[in-house]
Amino acid sequence: MNKFFPPYLPPMKKVLFVCLLLMVAAYAQAQQFGGNPPSIRWEEINTDTVRIIFPQGMDSTAQRVSNIVHWLAKNNPAPLGHRLFKVNIVLQTQTTIANGYVSLAPFRSEYFLTPVLNNFELGSINWPEALAVHEFRHVQQFNNFRNGVSNAAFYLFGESGLLVATGAAVPNWFYEGDAVYNETITTNQGRGRLPFFLNQYKSLWLSDKNYSWMKLRNGSLKDFVPNHYPLGYLLVNYGREKYGLDFWSKVTQDASAFRGLFYPFQKAIRRYSGVSYKAFRDDAFDYYKKLSGVTGDKVIATQQKINQGTKAGIQDITPIKKNFVTNYFFPYQLGSDSLLYLKTTYRQRPAFYITGGAGEHRLRTKAIALDEQYSYRNGKIVYAAYEPDARWGWKDFSVIKVLDIHSGQEKTIAHRTKYFTPDISPDGSKVAVVEVFPGRRGQLLILDANDGKVVQQFHSTEISLFTDPKFIDDNSLVTAVRLSDGKMALAIADISVGSVERLTIPSYGVLGYPNVNNGVIYFTASFSGNDELYALKLGDKKVFRITQTSLGNYFANASAQKLVWSGFTANGYQLKQMNQDETAWTEVSEMEITIPVPPFPVAHSNEVHDILLNGVPDRNFSVTRYRQGGHLFHFHSWRPYFEDPDFTYSLYSDNFLNTLSTELFYHYNRDDKTNGVGVNFLYGAWYPYINGGLEYTFNQPVTINNKASQINRMETRIGLSLPLDFTRGRSHKNLYAGTDYVFDQQIFKGTYKDSFNNTNFSYLHHYFSWSQFIQQATQHIYPRLGYSLSLNHRHAISLYDSYQFIGTASIYLPGFFSTHNIIFRGSFQQRDTVNILFSNQFVNARGYNDYYFSRMWRLSANYHFPILYPDWGFANILYFQRIRGNAFFDFERVYSKNKLITRDLRSVGGELYFDTNWWNEYPLTFGIRFSHLLDNELSGATQKNVFEFLVPIVIPR
Template identity: 40%
Template structure:
């Protein structure tokens, strides 16, 4: 007797629930040879040729480690630190599951943003503090979770008990403590809170913690630093060590962190945070000019990098919460969009004589750790764009006076930093030597010479005047640790921004007599930071920060006073804002005393700890209840999984092993599954059997992102061997046959840039094709095609989504393949011979409550949607006669977006479906309600 079987297809789509990230997994080409420096605190791993960077990081970590342990705890476990030199992004992180750290080695151009210290130094002093945090937060309840679930268990325990503002605030305090700079000394770092205070924005604590879709809210970095530094200053160095130890140990089931603060400070957390923020508010107590907007005005948008066309016309970059970045031209009060901006790492651009030039971001086709900065030229009148360079790493390009040459900063993969002069065809005309080991930022032409803000390895900055022909460099300012950025040249003057005291101010330097001036006016004095100056014949423009975004200001040149500065040094010191704890202890200013310990550089074996199980991860997605042991090596080239799954619908138990190797051009995958108590039917009576599956395959993930569109294409094939094991009397050649089939698939997605409030991209497409075909002489096929197409709605953040799907299998269902068809909402599904569906849905935001409850649940947005779906199915009755049915439904849904415990995003939905046809496969009535709870702590 023949039994109809449904086979659960557990292949590559299932594998990629193993936390594989398209931005990281298998992201480096196999040609990279890895080296290492192995110390007790850290194994620093880096590409061959980056020895100096690897040794420097190891030296800093070794010097800093024991000297700052006392303020967080003495536990130590070695971490692997990977130095990534293929990417143009400036970033770093430390993570559990697995325990590792990565440094992205390209420095940022903006010295105000992260400081001017050597980038490897900044990463080491900041990120290694996170290592110490994780090592010492493995206590009590968090340690118990680690014992049960591995590193992922500790990660959950730490995130439940230690707020993200402490993780980052403590790390920023460390970078400020052990160096002569650090963000805690930079006025720029505090601009967000200064803007809120100046505008009288008294947001609730939960809004400050969770952000908003309608108002500007600073992130948790400055908040964290203010609270951490105040705690260190007020209650001493051991304060946070004691607080975090008790909190991570779950000393107090509810709000253990707040409980610990009260225990060690004597005041409750509400009072503590009020005191801390109030202290810093007093540090910036200077009067501010009232913003020329309504009192209850929400975020307007960021206006950045102004450039004059003439005295009445200005161009700038504009970004809002409703629309991605665009170039805008404004004449008097009339604004016109020139063009949307390509994907970019920052919003910098240069303008000259009808042309805008900037760097566009483009990822590599295959290797996700490799990306590029390509120079793009935009015609202001026509909106036409030209890609000047391809597969290059250029930053901050600028045009010369006749618009025929470009100067740009090149940051090579080997860490070398140079200025290149290029023609409009992208060819390098001249490479300027860099004999002093400088880092160049924001270069500009001054006749045939180059003006650039420069950073020395120790973080000191100046303005350099460079002769490209000879390489001779004249430093126009005395080097100091105060950041300098955004130089612009007008006639014989160079204008720039620099940190001075508690504010960032505009300065001007005469190139003819080398006199230095600070620019002063009522507006400049009251602005929160003064950046990105632009000069025309009779006007000056600059950017300052407000509670409504970066705003461009203009003033007549006659209204600006020029205060001459004696000498060639930027006045003032970097402030500590009264935090004397920064000047106490043996680690103060430690970075300046780090010496080369000459650690040995050895080869790093790519197979080291290749199978590295780190987390036991539960995943409960009804009807499947899974627990899996996850593994991942340090280089992120192999991910493995041992799993057990219980399926509530059939009651079967499944044991599986799967692995994916991503270091080659295609991903290679393999695995085996054994399933006990599969369920089939014989004349509606259940029959149970076991099933064995082997599977292996390959996948090619490609990234075609360019311009303003993110595009990905992935295709692959798997071969699957399946064998069923029946007991008598069903153990026969038909039921217990072997099935070998190919699973071929293509996945394509393309989407336009999205703004913060956009529910979906304005234009996007996702298409998936899947074809399964038996290859061992059995007629067993199944084809599936799905597509989703996104279009603009009636208003800015509305979206219309058209979806379609088609599936057809062999008439006899010989393959018993799983039913992956997205059935019409509300109906019970059935795997029919032929299924088709067409649907339309309309999505829109309703409210932005910005409201929270008991410091645990925060609601930032409520969004709605309506839909209509039509489906049709064809099949055959057991007597061979045709079966046809329609399935139509309509309905609506509400989704609630926010965060739990101030840092876990959630989206909870309620969906109502009205069935317009009979549900012939189960269920009663025409009204169906579903609750959607896509929440995961791992």
């Protein structure tokens, strides 16, 4: 969450080279700096192939990851090349966010070991193992793309240069598609076998949504467009199926070497496939459409599939909104004609709703959460909410909230926990939750619904993770369990005796979202190649398929009369229903369960078999302590930066735990011909950040009393800052405060050096910011409710009596429509009138020249609104995602030195912004501003109508 939302972008008077800006900005990593508390004791496994850095107590996970990485490095399935450079992998255990990444600058990988609880999204393979087979593929990609021009970029600019070069040569869809392919061929599952993953494109084909290639690459703010993961997998899998296992090796080698300087990737595909890039894509989509049965009339095909297995067909409950995406999750029947559900749209935040004869009624906006899951029974909603630690960015929690739908009161019954997917018992006295231990086996807990205390625990050596617990009655519950070998089954937990018993035979077909009614467990499973609804009779344990549709069916809720659920479509998850007496149940054999059907064939899957069960050895690597003090510096990049008249060349270092960032630099000013060297650093391993720097400038020319001289100037800076995150409930809250001490020393040189006294002065800079904003929906330009406050005070403490204070406050309010914003902003700045030491920080009224008076304040009003969502681009260079406008009024007042004379500067006008992507990957917002000045300039001629071009002013270095 951003800590500050500027209501407009100031104009840049010097427009920098946009292409360079985009390339550098796109690769700035959104990582947590100083994210772990210093109390963690780190250990390492260090070999010639990999260094695994992990918290003490995670030895078994680190050993397993190390064995998988060594197997992949040695055997190299579906190779892209054979280069191998050592990588550092950090295992993170403090966060509840499931993720992983590999990056350059520095070359490292991080695994976040809390798994995704949605079984259908990423599968049921042991999470650290799934991360290893996916993320190490990215390591192999970076290793083998270092050739030709990309290798030259590495030698010229370090890892930053390599990152930019390979990112320009090889599209992001290949990186992720190839990694998904790797996880699919090296395991018995992988996303390439999951209907949830592959149905995204199938939904577009069934709806006859023939989006342009640029829309598929860049996404949309109004339509559902799958991201680059499924797109990449479909193309990568097709390329290997059609042109051989080595096809992408040849393509990426040529592309990363920039063989064919412009569009090298597209040219390489033509070179090795014999068809154009466009024809290759079209052929791939046609291949999958035929496999899906999506041919001819799409509507007829959909109707034929959707009515299979039912007597009267499936009824849609909710009308489809075609102008923006709407999702309905986890419907619960409250009566004969009332439903409770969680609703999210591209225009609205997630909220609980009830619909019935009187229409739709919103109960309450849901607290910030990592997923959509919740449970309901007897007037109580229970769900897991996200809460970060105040200071440590890689430490956060999943807490349990209980909402009374009658009173609207919500309470938290478990604090600073890692509890997920709760369910409440029929008598309301107990809550079942899944507790996750990152990298280890999870357990099923029964909590007291009043105070959150643990009443009972369930765990098993055969079960790696419990998911989706659902009470059958007050003394038993059903849960979907992930087994140690990656298979899944339904199981029943008996609270009275503390036992767990399997209900279904294990399968690599994922299953979940159970619901119990009248002795029958309804659930979703992927046995047939699609996520269908199934039923298990508790009496005889027989399994029946209820639906046979084209797309996924989830979150079933059964009553004696109806079965309701959410069906996935290209317009979002839509509510559907069937009458119980009209359903046709088809009994499912054990073979259908144990041998699930993949949605599409996996290319060359017969050449590589599951490595996790049989291939990976159980080697025991040496474990030693990882001493942070001995690994503070890792220089990875070196690059120039020029902003006239200053030229800077910097050497960058970031350590692997991301607690120290260092810059060594040389600078040259071509106006006064001065040279200088310096260092900047930021240390984040302790509770406050420590920042500092030193810059020494040689022979800077000065003229005093008509005497020319030179000075050597040294500026030293040291400071403390504290970034805090108090996000709770439905709003993001952030505080940032700090103080810097700056010491400036000037030493005279040259002929007249003895005529002057060396001088030095120092000052303090205090800063404070606070912001609070509610969540944003996809189409929200800014938060619809919130405020921010920023205060800065600089004051000299030696030699001079100078100061400067500036404060800025903003208020964010909803506009007349759900995607409109009203923003009021006020700024105040005051400085001393004798020695002006500090540069101007004030943003003047729009359209006017910059002024720096002893006192200035400004009030502004802005009305932001979307105009158009073009979803259009050209030449794979520039893509327009949204065009939006802003109408504004600024009122500024400036004061004379004695504060007795004032002048007003007022302006009205409008701004037109373009939210764009460049080269299908790099976002950039730019705009045009028209300002009409209502007052005259304070100096010089006044131009009443002013036009300005707006581009971002923050240029990554």
